[in-house]
Amino acid sequence: MASRYNHREVEPKWRARWADAKIDRALSPDEAKGKPKAYVLEMFPYPSGRIHVGHSRNYTMGDVIARFRRANGYNVLHPMGWDAFGLPAENAAMERGIHPKGWTYDNIAAMKSQLKLLGLAIDWDREIATCDPSYYKHQQAIFLAFWKQGLVYRKKQKVNWDPVDMTVLANEQVVDGKGWRSGAPVETRELEQWMFKVTAYAEDLLQAIGGLDKWPDKVRLMQSNWIGKSQGAKIWWPIAEAPAFLPSSPAGEPNHARDPIEVYTTRPDTLFGASFLALAPDHPLTKAIAEHNPEVAKFIAEAASLGTSEADIEKAPKFGVDLGVRVKHPFDENWVLPVWAANFVLSTYGTGAIFGSPAGDQRDLDFANKYRLPFKPVVLPPGADPATHTITTEAYTDDGTTYNSQFLDGLPTREALSRAIDELVKRKRGEATTQWRLRDWGVSRQRYWGCPIPAIHCEKCGVVPVLEKDLPVTLPEDVKFDRPGNPLAHHPTWKHTTCPTCGGKAERETDTLDTFVDSSWYFARFTDPKNESQPFDKALANYWLPVDQYVGGIEHAVLHLLYSRFFTRGLRDCGLLDLPSGEPFASLFTQGMVVHETYKSAAGQWLLPEETDVKDGARVELKTGAPVQVGDIEKMSKSKKNVVDLDAFVTDFGADVARWFVLSDSPPERDVEWTASGVKGAWGFVQRVWTLVESYGQNAPKPDAVAPAMEPDAHALRQLAHRTVAAVTDDIEGFRFNVAVARSYELVNAIAKLKSTDAGSMFARGEALRILAQLIAPFMPHLAEESWEKLGFNPFVATAPWPKADPALAARTTVTLPIQVNGKKRGEIEAAKGAAEADVREQALAHPSVAQFLAGQTVRKVIVVPDRIVNIVVG
RNA sequence: GCGAGCGUGGCGAAACCUGGUAGACGCAACGGACUUAAAAUCCGUUUCCCGUAAGGGAGUGCGGGUUCAAUUCCCGCCGCUCGCACCA
Numbered sequence: 001m002a003s004r005y006n007h008r009e010v011e012p013k014w015r016a017r018w019a020d021a022k023i024d025r026a027l028s029p030d031e032a033k034g035k036p037k038a039y040v041l042e043m044f045p046y047p048s049g050r051i052h053v054g055h056s057r058n059y060t061m062g063d064v065i066a067r068f069r070r071a072n073g074y075n076v077l078h079p080m081g082w083d084a085f086g087l088p089a090e091n092a093a094m095e096r097g098i099h100p101k102g103w104t105y106d107n108i109a110a111m112k113s114q115l116k117l118l119g120l121a122i123d124w125d126r127e128i129a130t131c132d133p134s135y136y137k138h139q140q141a142i143f144l145a146f147w148k149q150g151l152v153y154r155k156k157q158k159v160n161w162d163p164v165d166m167t168v169l170a171n172e173q174v175v176d177g178k179g180w181r182s183g184a185p186v187e188t189r190e191l192e193q194w195m196f197k198v199t200a201y202a203e204d205l206l207q208a209i210g211g212l213d214k215w216p217d218k219v220r221l222m223q224s225n226w227i228g229k230s231q232g233a234k235i236w237w238p239i240a241e242a243p244a245f246l247p248s249s250p251a252g253e254p255n256h257a258r259d260p261i262e263v264y265t266t267r268p269d270t271l272f273g274a275s276f277l278a279l280a281p282d283h284p285l286t287k288a289i290a291e292h293n294p295e296v297a298k299f300i301a302e303a304a305s306l307g308t309s310e311a312d313i314e315k316a317p318k319f320g321v322d323l324g325v326r327v328k329h330p331f332d333e334n335w336v337l338p339v340w341a342a343n344f345v346l347s348t349y350g351t352g353a354i355f356g357s358p359a360g361d362q363r364d365l366d367f368a369n370k371y372r373l374p375f376k377p378v379v380l381p382p383g384a385d386p387a388t389h390t391i392t393t394e395a396y397t398d399d400g401t402t403y404n405s406q407f408l409d410g411l412p413t414r415e416a417l418s419r420a421i422d423e424l425v426k427r428k429r430g431e432a433t434t435q436w437r438l439r440d441w442g443v444s445r446q447r448y449w450g451c452p453i454p455a456i457h458c459e460k461c462g463v464v465p466v467l468e469k470d471l472p473v474t475l476p477e478d479v480k481f482d483r484p485g486n487p488l489a490h491h492p493t494w495k496h497t498t499c500p501t502c503g504g505k506a507e508r509e510t511d512t513l514d515t516f517v518d519s520s521w522y523f524a525r526f527t528d529p530k531n532e533s534q535p536f537d538k539a540l541a542n543y544w545l546p547v548d549q550y551v552g553g554i555e556h557a558v559l560h561l562l563y564s565r566f567f568t569r570g571l572r573d574c575g576l577l578d579l580p581s582g583e584p585f586a587s588l589f590t591q592g593m594v595v596h597e598t599y600k601s602a603a604g605q606w607l608l609p610e611e612t613d614v615k616d617g618a619r620v621e622l623k624t625g626a627p628v629q630v631g632d633i634e635k636m637s638k639s640k641k642n643v644v645d646l647d648a649f650v651t652d653f654g655a656d657v658a659r660w661f662v663l664s665d666s667p668p669e670r671d672v673e674w675t676a677s678g679v680k681g682a683w684g685f686v687q688r689v690w691t692l693v694e695s696y697g698q699n700a701p702k703p704d705a706v707a708p709a710m711e712p713d714a715h716a717l718r719q720l721a722h723r724t725v726a727a728v729t730d731d732i733e734g735f736r737f738n739v740a741v742a743r744s745y746e747l748v749n750a751i752a753k754l755k756s757t758d759a760g761s762m763f764a765r766g767e768a769l770r771i772l773a774q775l776i777a778p779f780m781p782h783l784a785e786e787s788w789e790k791l792g793f794n795p796f797v798a799t800a801p802w803p804k805a806d807p808a809l810a811a812r813t814t815v816t817l818p819i820q821v822n823g824k825k826r827g828e829i830e831a832a833k834g835a836a837e838a839d840v841r842e843q844a845l846a847h848p849s850v851a852q853f854l855a856g857q858t859v860r861k862v863i864v865v866p867d868r869i870v871n872i873v874v875g
Numbered sequence: 876g877c878g879a880g881c882g883u884g885g886c887g888a889a890a891c892c893u894g895g896u897a898g899a900c901g902c903a904a905c906g907g908a909c910u911u912a913a914a915a916u917c918c919g920u921u922u923c924c925c926g927u928a929a930g931g932g933a934g935u936g937c938g939g940g941u942u943c944a945a946u947u948c949c950c951g952c953c954g955c956u957c958g959c960a961c962c963a
Contacts, residue, residue: 004915217879218957225877225878228962230963264963345963349963350962350963353963356963357963437959664900665888665900665901666887670888672887675887675902677886677902677903680902681902682901685901687915738887738900738901739889742901743899745899818895822943863895863943868895871943
């Protein structure tokens with residue numbers, strides 16, 4: 001009687017043996033001796049507490065790739081670390097009086113032991129935590145290097161202020177006008193901010209997306225949109241009339257009072273269709289006029305009172321006010337247009353001012369119609385009659401032929417665009433320009449638990465960098481969280497220092513860096529994690545980078561991935577890295593989440609899955625027996641309690657079952673629902689494999705063993721095994737883990753089906769089991785290792801070379817050809833692979849059930865697709 | 876509003892890249908074996924309709940098109956999901 005597979009003994013045993021043998025250690029370039037390198041990385045976790053089975057999917061996918069690459073002869077770097085700075089640590093400190101550092105390191109310890117349970121092939125010697133001075137010291141050095149390089153600057157600007165978290169947010173961290181973490185409506189404040197000059201690389205960041213051919217199209221598109229390049233023209237409109245109260249223009253101040261008004265447009269070809277100018281509510285001129293004109297002041301207040309959320313914008317009516325200013329048309333001194341302020345003009349894009357060309361823009365058209373501003377169409381759609389074409393409520397925004405436009409008449413839109421710009425330049429009324437949606441990255445955060453910005457404020461010398469020899473600027477440990485705001489600023493002594501330039505009294509910068517900075521270069525630190533003197537050795541980073549396979553969630557499609565791309569460029573330009581492409585991640589995979597049903601008690605409390613049970617087809621609360629409200633299937637999250645704890649699960653079912661399950665059933669990029677029945681399936685598979693292995697025993701044939709003569713059944717199993725090798729190899733390469741899983745089931749089913757015990761069958765079965773153990777090794781490493789040993793091989797399957805399919809066995813010698821009559825299948829024949837078309841044709845026509853359908857009909861055509869199909873056309 | 880993706884049995888899905896037997900594999904369900912019984916395990920059935928069967932018909936969101944042949948390619952709808960969003 002076969003004993004059950006005991007994962008509780010087997011799994012820890014192999015993890016200990018792998019650790020002892022250090023099989024997961026990445027080799028140095030010298031040790032690797034010509035082996036190709038493979039850097040496999042999953043986005044590192046924030047140490048929030050405990051991990052649940054939902055987290056395991058991301059790491060398991062990376063682990064499959066890492067193990068697969070290793071078996072295929074690569075020198076693999078597969079590290080793990082902790083994105084350890086961040087607000088939750090401070091919140092815990094405030095709520096529970098724990099120090100953020102203690103909270104963070106406790107969580108790291110807990111999560112590390114949990115992650116280890118999964119049996120991931122990780123080189124733990126390279127572990128890093130971003131909150132450790134040994135890490136952020138180098139981040140401060142990089143900051144100084146960027147500063148020197150002109151990639152860091154300070155700017156007083158309006159910032160997004162999160163009133164709950166009491167800190168500044170980057171544009172990217174504002175979602176629907178709310179803080180991405182707190183969910184509180186974001187306020188606007190003017191603050192002196194540390195900025196990273198991301199826009200210095202705008203063009204490169206955009207162009208290089210074209211070379212990221214192993215990134216999902218979706219992510220590439222999202223980044224392109226985010227960078228948002230738009231080409232057009234700036235146009236200056238001289239003031240013709242203005243209210244008397246406006247002061248005359250001080251020299252050199254654009255957009256003010258009586259200077260020409262600068263607008264941005266992508267459609268200078270429609271200038272002759274201009275009807276009005278519209279300024280943003282907070283445009284300097286609008287504000288200046290509001291001081292004297294109550295109607296305009298009222299308009300500004302009304303515009304500000306409208307929300308900025310999607311729904312608000314959708315509903316918000318377009319409205320405006322005539323500012324009483326008139327401007328001259330750039331192409332015609334005598335043509336005077338009114339200047340309005342309008343709520344749909346954004347001060348944050350372009351110049352905060354537009355010219356309205358109603359026939360070619362829906363918003364402008366709605367606005368013109370509402371306020372009865374005259375306009376005329378200037379773009380003729382293809383095929384339209386210039387004599388009758390009119391625009392009433394529907395703007396025509398596509399290309400066409402320009403008309404009603406003097407010297408632009410008759411030009412196609414594209415040509416009219418460049419002609420119009422040429423003319424603007426000639427008349428000194430405008431110039432070609434490129435607008436970016438991308439903004440520089442404000443990195444100042446008024447928080448404690450982050451990387452201190454290595455700068456010093458001196459009354460005499462201004463803002464000066466900390467000397468490199470004085471790094472790291474470490475966080476003080478004795479901080480209090482008893483009042484809102486930045487504990488660093490409140491600290492009694494920490495910020496007091498001396499100026500490195502003049503030696504006088506000075507104060508430290510109390511802002512810390514946005515935690516996205518920490519994660520923008522960690523992948524480089526992994527290449528040389530112990531380096532004390534520099535962020536990383538250039539040669540080592542050059543050897544390992546770019547990351548060959550990056551795995552993580554789609555939620556980082558813009559922020560983290562864009563910032564990292566900025567960083568590798570900055571590091572390159574500071575001479576710290578030679579990365580030919582400039583790109584940190586050669587290949588990116590965005591995996592789907594693990595989702596689970598949510599449960600609520602009758603009292604409306606969220607319930608953990610294990611607090612419920614199914615009785616008589618209905619879900620009830622275990623404790624009370626009361627019915628449970630089953631809610632939506634959502635991403636596993638602690639707040640909704642729809643999580644399955646990893647420790648408990650590994651104890652009950654084993655890490656291999658968790659790993660296998662999260663990769664089965666659903667394509668990796670799609671979400672997978674965690675269900676009890678799915679677990680059961682994975683569990684059953686583990687037992688089934690083990691039963692087959694154990695009953696086979698020690699003497700599986702070695703890879704080079706010569707096969708004895710065998711019965712057709714046994715031979716068929718051999719063929720299937722070798723075909724499965726080829727198929728699973730392809731599937732793993734192509735991230736089709738769910739299909740690889742299905743093929744493993746097929747192989748197991750076939751092994752179980754072959755019952756004979758003659759020498760040929762034993763050979764075929766043993767070989768198939770050996771292959772099976774190897775193919776499932778990246779997925780279920782513990783079971784595979786135990787099976788490998790049981791079958792009589794030396795440890796470790798983890799380091800054994802990946803099996804090779806014998807082409808002679810994997811290739812099919814005969815094929816089943818379906819025979820269609822007029823596209824409907826009417827029979828099938830067996831034919832040798834590559835059989836002559838004439839023979840196949842003859843066989844097909846002679847097939848009895850096919851012949852039935854041919855009777856009394858004329859065969860018009862016989863299509864023979866070699867080795868695929870035969871179609872007989874009759875009629 | 877703009878952009879992208881998806882739509883296949885009771886369910887998760889495969890086949891789509893490269894047009895060629897639609898539904899691999901798993902789950903669930905049903906029938907059977909073993910068992911005092913249950914669990915576990917094993918064997919079988921399972922897209923729908925007609926038929927005892929042999930067999931026939933329909934079928935990949937809907938409507939068209941290309942083709943000997945369309946889940947696959949093209950056009951137009953419908954629905955869902957995601958991203959961006961008054962970006963001039």
